[in-house]
Amino acid sequence: MKRRMTYVIIILLFCLTGCTVQQNTEMDTTSKSIVIGFSQSGTESSWRKRHTESIRTELEKEGYEVIYRNGYMNQERQIQDIRSFIVYQVDAIVFTPLQEEGWDAILEEAAQADIPVFVVDRHVSVTDPSLFLTHIGPSFKAEGNRAGLYVSNYFREQSNKTINVLELTGLNDTSPTQLRSEGFRETIQRDLANNHVTIQIQDAISGDFIRRKGKEAIETYIKEGKMDTINVLFSHNDEMTIGALEALEDTDIIPGKDLIIVTIDAQKEMIDNLKKGIVNCVVECNPEAGVFVKNAINRYLERGADAIPKEIYVHETVFSSDMDFSQIPPRNY
Numbered sequence: 001m002k003r004r005m006t007y008v009i010i011i012l013l014f015c016l017t018g019c020t021v022q023q024n025t026e027m028d029t030t031s032k033s034i035v036i037g038f039s040q041s042g043t044e045s046s047w048r049k050r051h052t053e054s055i056r057t058e059l060e061k062e063g064y065e066v067i068y069r070n071g072y073m074n075q076e077r078q079i080q081d082i083r084s085f086i087v088y089q090v091d092a093i094v095f096t097p098l099q100e101e102g103w104d105a106i107l108e109e110a111a112q113a114d115i116p117v118f119v120v121d122r123h124v125s126v127t128d129p130s131l132f133l134t135h136i137g138p139s140f141k142a143e144g145n146r147a148g149l150y151v152s153n154y155f156r157e158q159s160n161k162t163i164n165v166l167e168l169t170g171l172n173d174t175s176p177t178q179l180r181s182e183g184f185r186e187t188i189q190r191d192l193a194n195n196h197v198t199i200q201i202q203d204a205i206s207g208d209f210i211r212r213k214g215k216e217a218i219e220t221y222i223k224e225g226k227m228d229t230i231n232v233l234f235s236h237n238d239e240m241t242i243g244a245l246e247a248l249e250d251t252d253i254i255p256g257k258d259l260i261i262v263t264i265d266a267q268k269e270m271i272d273n274l275k276k277g278i279v280n281c282v283v284e285c286n287p288e289a290g291v292f293v294k295n296a297i298n299r300y301l302e303r304g305a306d307a308i309p310k311e312i313y314v315h316e317t318v319f320s321s322d323m324d325f326s327q328i329p330p331r332n333y
């Protein structure tokens, strides 16, 4: 009797194990998923964290396997991350470059391995544009235009006055920093010819897109006794603006009143500041790139490289103190 029970148990175990093995074997052979290597530049801002989350979520929802690597704002590390994707023979590389220069060699390696590269957010500057399939991201120049337009409209009635702007710039040698500056300058320059309002960049100081560095840059500027001549702070991202606001707490300057503040990204904390009148204009830089990246990869897999445009822009807008705040969509970052 006891032996029979043993046999029954063994047969039951075999069936269960056998079925499990059979099931797993079936799953292994039929679920070859597309593998995407995703090299992100860092985690320096709430914006960047949402950007990462948006891309990973949309690609994983699509059933793609995502190998994520954080470059910790270090180009050499990002290059190693991309090389590891090539060795692993991923099906595609999604790459958010820390800066513009220095990517030719690693993108050449990806091309040699016949792996398409989707550049997202910031731009790369390479000798051969065929080294990447497409760029998916904002128009940084349009963001600068929107900031400049707000400032020139705000002061349009104050003819024959000089408006001094302090520009708090992002990380050097990156396309958002260069193009936001270019767009802002282009717009305020055009205003000079029409309204006799002189809007000039008094100084440009860098905070590298980082809150702590933004605070330190403004603290130094205050200590040098220069802040009193400034009418406008144009900051390239909200994290640095938050740092600047902390620095201004030690002065009698009232942000949003004595000092007009224009900032870029539109993270929740900054929209709250807009509603309180602490800042005057928040230009949106949309971190929700995930759907655009997913759609581009799907299109590539279905229709090939020729079906992909070289530039895919994400939509974005601008929010200001004179608008109906109920029209501002909830912020995910």
Ligand code: GZL
Pocket (backbone or CB within 6 Å): 044, 045, 047, 048, 121, 122, 138, 176, 209, 236, 237, 238, 239, 264, 265, 285
């Ligand atoms: C712009 C992005 C910038 C954000 C910053 O698309 O590269 O980098 O504006 C982030 O918040 O640090």
